[in-house]
Amino acid sequence: MAEANIEPEETLTDEMREEAAALIEAEDALGLVALVEPLHASDVADLLGRLSPDERSAFVRLLGADFDFAVLTELEEPVRLQILSELDPKAVADGLADLDSDDAVYILEDLDEAQSEAILAQLPFAMRHRLKRSLDFPEESAGRRMQTDFVAMPPFWTVGQVIDTLREEEDLPDEFTEIFVVDAAFRLLGTVKLNHLLRTRRPVKITDIMDAEPRTIRADEDQEEAARLFQRYDLLSAAVVDEGDRLVGILTIDDIVDVIEAEADEDIRALAGAGDAELSDTPWYVARTRIPWLMINMGTAFLASGVIALFDDTIAAMVALAILMPVVTALGGNAGIQAMTVTVRAISQRQITKRNLIRVVGREVVVALMNGGAVAIAVGFAAGVAFGNVQLGLVIATAIVFNILCAGFFGTTMPMLLDRVGIDPAVASSVFLTTLTDVIGFFAFLALAKWWFGLA
Template identity: 45%
Template sequence: MAEPDQTEILPERAIEDDVYALRDETIREIRAAVETDDRDALVAAMEPLHPADIADLLEQMEPGPRDRLIALYGSEFDGEILSELDESIRESVIAALSPEVLTDAVRSLESDDVVDLLEDLDEAQQDAILEVLERPDRVAVERALSFPEGSAGRLMQREVVTAPEHWNVGEAIDFMRARLDLPEQFYHIVLVDPRHRPVGHVTLGKVMSSDRVTRLADLQEDSFRTIPASQDEEDVAYAFNQYHLISAPVVDEDGRLVGVITIDDAMIVLSDENEEDLLLLAGVGDESIADRTSQIVRQRFPWLLANLGTAILASLVIAQFEATLQAIVALAVLMPIVASMGGNAGTQSMTVAVRALATRDLTGANAIRVIRREVMAGLLNGVAFAVIMGIVGYIWFGTPMLGVVLGLAMIINLVVAGLAGVLVPLVMERCGVDPALASGTFVTTVTDVVGFFAFLGLAGVMLL
């Protein structure tokens, strides 16, 4: 149903400008069709949508209307929609599908998409889906699931077009014309030795533009790289992005070809990893906009609890200076400024460091230099803000020494912020912990504690 009163505060303009996103108009038509149980109107309205758009639509709907839409849409439901759905609502969408529709949907998917679909389901749903698969597909899916989660082996597709290294262009073309089960999308022919180990690859463009007698080995690409099946998918995505790979063969421990990863899979991983870092830095776990209230409350509670712990730590520091605060109440007014500036500066340094670690731009080769630079930057900005705040503090409260204390505390806290902002992520990376995970909490704990301690401590010494 259209909810006319809500449009006023929404980013209507931005959405209308957008070429790709679901249009509000389409969404209204679809909601109206569901409301009136009009199957023909629903199918007509959904017809122009890509499965990825339909998945977005389902994610944006409330559970009730969503289930009604799925029931009404019936057998039109395409398997690809399941692949595109966010994990957070996959289980409930699958539960809403009739057994026949689910069977058809799952059978229409490629085996690597089925793997991706299964990964996040509970065991009962996994078994239900495995059961409806035809035998060869089931075997392929089960084999893929034998690789560790998040590994290249899970990410790859098993169908690869290969040719013996001694073949020429004509042989390759004739072979491909004769094959009926070529993969949907492929960009390279992988050259293999007699033991089925990849030794190079040629692009289809080169094959197509060369004479039939040209040897494939003479057309090999320089960019050829193989990927171990056990490699972390994050490293795979990094390699694709860093070296501009289009596809790369995956090999087992003996170097034998087991599958291929293409850039579109790597792009999805890259995008997911970036999202994960962004959310982790903000103290949000694996959260989605489609999550229910109870889910996000449970997700965020532990992060807030950790923050409460550090906030109490900061309060314990303040509590040491109760007598000072009692004597000069202006300190209570000004102290959040020092902590806030330190927290901000620390977050700046930390975010740059976390990102640089993720892109491998911060390494042993430049860590010392980066630390030195952050400390210097903290010192310089610290001095600048010390001057500003010294003046503000003096004008506000008329006590020159208060300005000096505020300025000194600012310098100390911004230097510490720069140092902690780089060191915390570096140490976490070294300990094998994702530096995006809890760096933020540690860094602001340091800047809060140091900020309050420096300001109130100096005030106690210099003003009392």
């Protein structure tokens, strides 16, 4: 267990890293090709990520035409951009020409306009045209993620004709799991999964075995929507169509897996205000992505301070209040974030509907009453004993129940509200929620104490 985060292939790659570094040092291009050739693109990317920036440039230069551009799609963005910036547009264009169109688009979309134009200009016409069409779709849309290489067949063919064509055709995608049946205008009529094709006798017409109502995705739809469709219906691939229902590309599950992972990651980071930086980004970049939330948090913290300042005489008269007040706010913040996290995920996964909304909020309020009550009794007892003051125990217990109740209510409704007005509920919620529970907690506790004990 202690070694849980060290994988077998990692040890392998560590040795390989030494070997690669030595070969680069010796400028041994042939040796490097021999080392890299048997590796999967993901493993080469892993290796490349472990080299220093200088070694990386030398690595790509030494490999020359033997460098597989698919490796770039597996690298973190900063590393990818570094490598691309050192290659001339012609070399990049040659490398991209061997890739599936979705991988080529993935590499091009992060480059600046001028750089990507220069590369596109070097590509053969047909490929340039296809890539440009993908790039014209909005970021994070199905059209951006789709692959434009697929197998389409006319509806009047038989299983035998399809198989014969597949055997003769040279220019097929590297891998595919279904074929698409289209009419003369390239409108999608249906899909045939390969295992159905293989089970069927040659004379049968493909329209007899096709799924005539396949799930399709509009090219301008968000990739998140596409991911949800894949998850819901366990799809391996799906047709991407334009406004006229014409087949323009396909989405495959491997791209969708990346989307699902990225979306979950976005939720987690947004909840913590942690920015989108990757491990390979510079401290300067990381700091910039995180400072906005710290600055906002500073403002909201001052708000909470303002509430305390209202009761400065009360605190001067009874310092125990200053000692205990962080307990009230810590518990409120914690309970609020529990409720909020569950709500944000439920929204992300589209589990909240108009029908269950009231029930979800109601449930959180009930949970808050139960847990708030339990915690309040414990804290009240401890505080009463510690300060030898039963009434102080009662006051803090009351403040805690009230604060946790508010935390449960706002922890649920605030993300829903943000979602309604079109703001990502994960971003923003956590800092604002803890401010709210701080303000309510400090105020409830100090005001109640002031009134109860008749303080200044």
